[in-house]
Amino acid sequence: MRNEEIPNPAVYRLSFYLRQLESFHRGDRHTISSKQLGEALGYSDAQVRKDLAYFGQFGHPGIGYRVDELIHQLKKILGTDKISHVLLVGAGNLGRALLAYKGFVHKGFKIVAIFDADATKVGRKIGDLLVRSDQDIASVVAELQIRVAMLAVPVQAAQAVADQLLAVGIKGILNFAPIALNVPGDVVVQSVDLALQLEQLSFRMTLGDSSPGDESSL
């Protein structure tokens, strides 16, 4: 499975399939056809089959997909079948919002440490976690074997903090600062640009778009 062969939107749809399957699972549904899965999300059954075919053979003739089996497979593909430890840099409003966000643990991510450069924030407790000095990043990453970080720092500090994270072996960054980070080729950055989201909303309102909300979730 090579990344170049799989279109990015297909990978996003994978996340939507997973959510929908989990919803079916909660509703005690055991099997599902590509048509039913597609209909629930507004995609054609051909689209569903094509997307899933990038990653393997999951259907059973005459049955369709087994819901729990496909959930398990998709989680494995997405790498969220195990709990991953994540560190968070930035104990401001956004950092606190991320810590309070309910969705992460359910998706296999646990924030296990939070850091801030601001000495007045260090030592404060947020939820179950004590804010630590950014000087401690190296030792914590080594001790807890963390590979993923969330960056919720001001835009001016983002590249310097990213460099600090890369130096201690972080390989994936979820970046909330509105800046394109410079990272080496073996490091993955996923950026969440909130203004861009609003810009896209504005565009779709201008057009009079009428697609359902979950189709345009990003």
Place this chain on the structure above:
Amino acid sequence: MRNEEIPNPAVYRLSFYLRQLESFHRGDRHTISSKQLGEALGYSDAQVRKDLAYFGQFGHPGIGYRVDELIHQLKKILGTDKISHVLLVGAGNLGRALLAYKGFVHKGFKIVAIFDADATKVGRKIGDLLVRSDQDIASVVAELQIRVAMLAVPVQAAQAVADQLLAVGIKGILNFAPIALNVPGDVVVQSVDLALQLEQLSFRMTLGDSSPGDESSL
């Protein structure tokens, strides 16, 4: 220009073109070729020309694109050439983070009112704004002619608040709750699912993806 004809990823790339052009503009660059614009973002020149062609004819033979002209055109297309008033529901950590976010005003969005259902938060000042009771939404929307709302409320409250917003004429919602909102066809929802972002990061790390960070910003 009909929405069905324009692929969603092209609209996202429009936002990236705009950011890159603004960066060129700050660097006192006056004209740019599709090749140069593409190279700065990791796209081919053919891709750039194809994306822009969905929206009109912007290039000048022998010159390429005029940077300020193309910025103006793209903002017009995205509907961000004027300042839009936005309301925010939810004065928790995420709401406060959104209020403090520097990127919105620059992109043509101004949060002009913030609401919360929690009486203990109503009347508090956050930045320049006083938190208002959600009972006041209708009167404020009417007075300030607001059409766009950000939803930063707990997932259990999201649909009820969305219904409340729709009832007073809101036509676009930037939704941060991890739930697909049910809205009528003339309303646009853009959802920001933070766990999904982390899931996608995880997937790309599993694959050993090495594309630059800004290409995968969403």
